[in-house]
Amino acid sequence: QFKNDKYEYVTFNRSGRKFDFVNDFKSIFCQTGFYPYMPWADEFYKINGSVQKIWAFLTDVRTGMLVAVIDPVSGKPREYALPDGRSLAMEFETSLPSERTRLKNFMDTIPMGYYVLAYNHMFHHIPDFGEPLWKCFDSIGGNNIRNIQYGQPYIVFGKKDTSLVAQNETIGTSQIDEIQLTDSIKTKWVQGFIESEVIGPASRWDSLHWRSKAYEGIQTDSIRLAVIGIKANGDTATLLSGIPPETKDLFIRNDVDANIYPYLKLKAYMRDDSLHTPPQMERWQVIYEGVPETALDPSIHYYFYKDPLQEGDNVKFCTAIHNIGDYDMDSLLISYWVLDKNKNSHLIEYKKHRQHPVGDIIRDTVSFNTKDYAGLNSLWIEANPIDTLTGVYDQLEQYHFNNIGEIYFNVAEDKTNPLLDVTFDGVRILNNDIVSAKPEILIQLNDENKFLALDDTTLFKVYIQSPNEYNPKRIFFEENGQKNLIFTPASLPENSCKIQYNATFPEDGIYKLLVNAKDRSRNKSGEIEYKINFEVINRSTITEVLNWPNPFSTATHFVFTLT
Structure with a gap:
């Protein structure tokens, strides 16, 4: 029951089914000397390899002693406020009698144990300390303190007591020495807590039941229980606290609203200042009414149209969603989106379906066009997603991991250029040919893609450049209420469209027709636009009269241009 719980300064021995406060070993390392014989950055102390203090006296004070006080339970150093900021060691300018007195008073206030x-930091002036201050160092195991000379680096580490037993000292021979001290401590916590796994979700909370006992029957410990509510968005609040072990069974239906807090956690706070042994948890339980549970179930039904697809073809996907829980669900919200090759998300569908009672199976289908999805994509489906208005799941469920699925699919990119064909009165003319002053110009575009219909006039741009004009003029499909170009869209599977332009050219001379065309995938009909010059002659003439054969004996043919 306690396997996956969270522990703070408490451990659980599963084989012995016993709880203990944490015993932790922490390494202590200190290094010092005299600057400039030692770089300033080489003066520091560390706990478990982490620097706690480096250098010292960043104010106008320059030499003296540093003292760090470490809690034997937590292994954490005390923090102090110094003029230059927060520090994990106190600083004393021991060349001054007042500072030596301050150091003695400080060491007197350090709790036993x-x-x-x-x-030292630079010159420590230990020979000037005097007997009262030396005795303070005796209490932490500094038995050689009276023999230290002015120029000797010095480190001492120990537990404050009155035994005067030497503990750990490091002494340099001269001020050019860089000295180090290494030690370790074993912490023993006197308090901690156990925090349960998340309980729920629940549609209604009923009761709480828990049992604990003293460690090996010795009643020196204490324990209190708290109930923490968790909202659907993850926010927490302590709803009940300080519950004593005598309150073994508690109805919480009126104290905890499942509509606000669908999840709970239990937290047992433990303490034993005497024997450092935590109370022993036997069990804790919460009785509640559960919530529905649905899941994607492709074993019942699954369909994907095909892979790969041609760009422009439609994805067709269907799968089963099965209510496998013990509770009915309301109208089921289902969301689909596509993650394209560039990892951009595109919402496909987000809508509610019918109600979803126990055992119900919804076979949901989605279809969408693959235009602009060239490459490797993934289609995502999520049943009962987060409501975009509330920011939480649309309905409470026991689990959500089985509500979401991903299907990869490839889309072959449409890269083939469409074919453009232009005729004047049904004839494909040559450059500078003479045409009628009122020709029927037919512009046709054919594309091999059988899915992306050529049904949009924006795929075309038509220009006419008249004689004696330097810039071509755009001919719009409709302008000022008058239709200039008649568009006939493609009807799949024959992907061919056409534009009929019944033009009138009143001025004689050389005209130029320009046509830009592209397909739905933005493939152009050619690297350069279609351009052709043609001549218009409005007066009636017969020109370019030729006969053949020439010479002839009995018959000949005449060829001429008639306008």
Whole structure:
């Protein structure tokens, strides 16, 4: 029951089914000397390899002693406010009598059993300390303190007590020495907590039941229980606290609203200042009414049209969604989206379906066009997604991991250029040919793609450049209420469209027709636009009269241009 719980300064021995406060070993390392014989950055102390203090006296004070006080339970150093900021060691300018007195008073206030690390920063003036201050160092194991000379680097580490037993000292021979001290401490916590796994979700909370006992029957410990509510968005609040072990069974139906807090956690706070042994949890349980559970179930039904697809073809996907729980669900919200090759998300569908009672199976189908989805994509489906208005799941469920699925599919990109064909009165003319002053110009575009119909006039741009004009003029499909170009869209599967332009050219001379065309995939009909010059002659003439054969004996043919 306690396997997956969270523990803070408490451990659980599963084989022995016993709880203990944490015993933790912390390494202590200190290094010092005299600047400039030692780089300033080489003066520091560390706990578990992490620097706690580096250098010292960043104010106008320059030499003296540093003292760090470490909690024997947590292994954490005390923090102090210094003029230059927060520090994990106190600084004393021991060349001054007032500072030596301040150091003695400080060491007198250190609680018995706490660990103390003291080391010099530059000149320490230990010979000037005097007997009262030396005795303070005796209490932490600094038995050689009276023999230290002015120029000797010095480090001492020990637990404050009155035994005067030497603990750990490091002494340099001269001020050019860089000295180090290494030690470790074993912490023993006196308090901690156990936090349960998340309980729920629930549609209604009923009751709480828990049992604990003293460690090996010795009643020196204490325990209190708290109930923490968790909203659907993850926000937490302590709803009940300080529940004593005598309150073994508690109805919480009126104290915890499942509509606000569909999830709970239990938290047991433990303490034993005497024997450092936590109370022993036997069990904790919460009785509640559950919530529905649905899941994607492709074993019942699954369909995907085909892979790969041609760009422009439609994806067709269907799968089953099965209510496998013990509770009915309301109208089921289902969401689909596509993650394209560039990892951009495109919402395909987001809508509610019918109600979803216990055992019900919804076979949901989605279809969408693959235009602009060339490459490798993935289609995502999510049943009961997050409501975009509330920011939480549309309906409470026991689990959500089985509500979401991903299907990869490839789309072959449409890269083939469409074919453009232009005729004047049904004839494909040559450059500079003479045409009628009122020709029927037919512009046809054919594309091999059988899915992306050529049904949009924006695929075309038509221009006419008249004689003596330097810039071509755009001919719009409709302008000022008058239709200039008649568009006939493609009707699949024959992907061919046409534009009929019944033009009138009143001025004689050389005209130019320009046509830009592209398909729905933005493939152009050619690297350059279609351009052709043609001549218009409005007066009636017969020109370019030729006969053949020439010479002839009995018959000949005449060829001429008639306008």
